[in-house]
Amino acid sequence: MTEEYDINQFKNPLFTVDSVLFTVKDAALKVLMVKRANQPFIGCWGLPGGFVDIDIDDTTDKTALRKLKEKTSIAPPYIEQLQAFSSSDRDPRGFSVTLVYFALIAEQDVSSHIDTVEDVQWIDVNQLKSLSIAFDHQYIIEQAQLRLQQKALYSMVPVYCLPEYFTIGQLKTVIETIIGKSIQRKSLIRRIEASEMFATIDEKVKSGGRLAQLYKIKPDVDIVNFERNLSV
Amino acid sequence: MTEEYDINQFKNPLFTVDSVLFTVKDAALKVLMVKRANQPFIGCWGLPGGFVDIDIDDTTDKTALRKLKEKTSIAPPYIEQLQAFSSSDRDPRGFSVTLVYFALIAEQDVSSHIDTVEDVQWIDVNQLKSLSIAFDHQYIIEQAQLRLQQKALYSMVPVYCLPEYFTIGQLKTVIETIIGKSIQRKSLIRRIEASEMFATIDEKVKSGGRLAQLYKIKPDVDIVNFERNLSV
DNA sequence: CGAATAGTGTCTATCAGACAATATACG
């Protein structure tokens, strides 16, 4: 049998791309949420995202970045695919699939922009349950948070929640906020050195006590994955 | 602005679900491939998969399982989402997205079935480059293989390439085939014990020397992830 | 017995945790 493909043979699922953009701000893990202006779930908070525009986006990565840029005005320094979520009842319009990306950014790099708009906000992940969240986005955020927590144990990705120059103390706080547990400063320093991902800056900053060394990410380095997890 | 959703506002991308089903057979990592009966890439080998049937499948997981079952007659004991692959040129029909699953099965559980058909075969991953592979499926298989190799270093998933009862020697061979490097039998035994995922069977089997203890997976256990990788 | 494979014992290497010791700001 040599059937030709018939575009109408199947009802196509609704397909969207959403992003979970995290940062650490005020000692809490926050996620970028958008107040929905359209149905369904109008007025609820939802993840930034939307439909692929196949005339503009040549991959779904581009869709995710385009939608994030609409809300934050910049591209996050770290983004990866999380997972697709699908079901016949997650969207009242019918079977839908959302491909979810998971991204990190320094809050300083977006706050100036989102302070000018009403409908985009950093929301503490621990306050989601007291808000009206669109679709299954709360569940999706939980899954993204689990992934971030895992990654924080074996990689340096949390550094992408910090601005260009940062101290070990800041990185330690960010990691501790993400995994919800304190870590050994010494272990962190060992990893910073072993990873060879970072360069010291010829400058130190005040910190309440001894001045702290500034670091930055070396240009064009890959994220190092360690062979052991930090303890949980 | 209160725009209503307009199904025709965007050209919907083609959306498919494909699976990379691996097994270890004849001391080689093999992937289940299907000879394509339809355009595009008719006559080439491709991954088992297809369109979501929203009248039957309530999630994409169901689509993956349904398509695998069509080709193998059974559901694999291990399946997880790998990743979505998208681009405007991976399919000649236009922008397309494929959500790819990654699954493992014992070859004994499918071989009897696929031996009766012409268009489904286990193909050695190292022989793919000499064949005509549809779409970007060769690249997708490489990505799935990398994921499997990583997982083999910190979890017991390779056991799902073995039948119900298996020996430590068989598991060792499967892991070594997957990661392409020999491992310490002792390390494997330590992990089998620490994971508490397995029960010994009151039976031993011939192996050329001393009889080997049979193991099986305890019912309803979760896959244990270790905090360290085996060395690479 | 010898060859082959299964399984154990045990020493080493690596790296995270714990925490003491030292360094450097600032008032």
Add this chain to the structure above:
DNA sequence: CGTATATTGTCTGATAGACACTATTCG
């Protein structure tokens, strides 16, 4: 100096690698 934070030194603990040693089966 006292307090606070940064940074280093070093000991302990957990687990993987290496590999010798023992056990069991078959011809």
